[in-house]
Amino acid sequence: MFWHIFKYRLKSTVRDVQTIFWTLAFPIILVSFFAMAFSNLENISEYKTIKIGLVNTQQYQKDTMFQSHITAVSKDENPLFDVTIYDTQEAAAAALSDKQISGFILEDATLHLTIRSTGIDQTIMKEFLDWYLQTASSVNNIISGNPAAGIKLSGILSENVTYIKDTNTGTNKPNNVLTYYYALIAMTCLYGAFMGSKEVTAVQANQSAQAARLNLAPVHKLKVFLSSLCAVNLIQYLSILLLIAYMAFVLKIDFGNQIGYILLASFAGCCAGVSFGAVVGAATKKGEGIKTGIIISASMAMSFLAGLMVAQMKYMATKSFPILAYINPANLIADAFYALYYYNTYDRYFLNVGLLFAFSFVFYLIVFLLMRGQQYESI
């Protein structure tokens, strides 16, 4: 009996074009758009040394403070500027015309920046000079009041000391773009709610004629429901795996190399999504449209808070309402993937996956309590 129902629920769900579109085709289309939109983002944000020119004027030779600042940003392993000193302004201009440098600085009574076009390099050069002028002005003010302190301050500023050091504790570099992809997987998992809701409708005699017929058969409706749930969970799970395979092998999105954990997180996400839909289906006696509306609204809101539309939202939500991080299934799913990708340990991953299974259990318990009655007050 179990396999009979399982087989036909599997068949009918696979043939349901609308369900397959939302659970498989739509996420694949959406992730493809994401990939197109994000394709140049990493290149743009990639840091590289800017080649600049500096005219060796008399004022520059005398301005030790500026020299020390220039030296400070052009040393180290990955300097901000690669500085070339030119004897004349014409030589610097020629180098700029030949695109050997992005711009050059000329110091006379004040500092002049010459560029040929606008861009990120030129903006950084301008920002640097603005910062320097502001700092120099402050130092000069201090010197005029207390010459001894000013000399010491000038030395400190030129050293460009930082007291905080960035350290990567994970196996991979932090990547904000991945938040979008993981949130999309979370959204897809939650779309399993459509199937969960549909299966409840299919066994509640007061919700569909098909369910009324099932209730008259010599088989307990919870047995029918269990078979149906297994079928839709399998379909949802395969949909997620196909989506992840597409992301990993076609779009080359990094999931790390922990396939077993990825499969487990996907399964937990599917269970949470389908069980969430089952709760909506069992608790709402209204029509299919109302249920669909609730599911779409809730899953989009949860995905939004998990960073689907704005990656920073995930951090803002967690910072403002920490409990959200633990009660939002979309956040738990996305965070499980991110924890797997970023952290060396599995504590956070297992916390997320464990909470997802716990939510699924609670959701199914609610469904059971709502559906255990076999007679209806009205049909």
Added chain:
Amino acid sequence: MTGKEFCHFYSRGRFFTIETGGEYVLGRQESARGGCMVVKVSNLVKRYGDLIALDHFQLDVEQGEIFGLLGPNGSGKTTAINCILSLLSFDKGEIEVFGKNMTPSSYDIKRDIGIVMQNVAVIDELTVYENIDYFCGLYVPEKKLRKDLVEEAIDFVGLGDFRKFYPKKLSGGLLRRLNIACGIAHKPKLIILDEPTVAVDPQSRNNILEGIVRLNQQGATVIYTSHYMEEVEQICTRIGIMDKGRIIALGTKEDLKGMIRVGEKITIEFLTGDPQDHVEWVQELPFIASVTTQNHNLLITTERGHNGLGSILSAVHDRGIQVGRVFCELPTLNDVFLEITGKELRDQ
């Protein structure tokens, strides 16, 4: 009932004759008319808030009957059926099916019931064959037997050419036939059909009605609900007329028509003059129950058991009155309903 008594059941395509004391009999009861009881409903009360949907509803259906539940929309037919099937909870009363108390978990009883719902209850994503196989499989786990039953059901409803069609590709009539096939494929002993011909074309309707008679001839007991009196008259061996949650009249169609005063309904069309001028003298003729007018027509009803047409035509001839068309009709179940409740069956 004393001594060796037998009850006839139909199951899995075969007739069974069972001795009363045999174990197969779930709890055989005898009706007042001496038949083997399949459904017995006593004092059933069902309320929806302040509305009383079933008001001490009583029903006895015997084995081998096609029992018709006739009543206007909202009279409580579907509610009664849903209570009998344990789908709906009820406030008071007792329901026995095959002599056993019917509950939601009475799977041994449910196994022998087939239901054809008012709304088409099939799965859009499964083909005709798959739909029948799916629902039949809830009753018959054995694959080989089920395959034969499904094929038989397909032949029975005439969907052989459509077995690979999806429901959305079927016409309304064919869809109704599929709905019936899903309900009867497992060869139930009791088949309940709740308004199965709603929104069906005349050809499909005849096909469905003929099918129901054939199922009954093969041994199934049938409960048929409808608000179409012609259908009920055509196929039902016994009829219960429902109104406001109660059966207000019960019997064969002849029994029911015998309950009312009306014998014949005669319509006479007058070519000249006002038919109102003739009401008085017609009323004085023997065995006339009532005389009314409608446009150019005189509508006359005669008393039950008396033929008034001859004397009326003779009187018309004697008075030299020119008349057009003359109709004589026997009373219908609508007349029965009209006389008992004072309202039309169809206009409800």
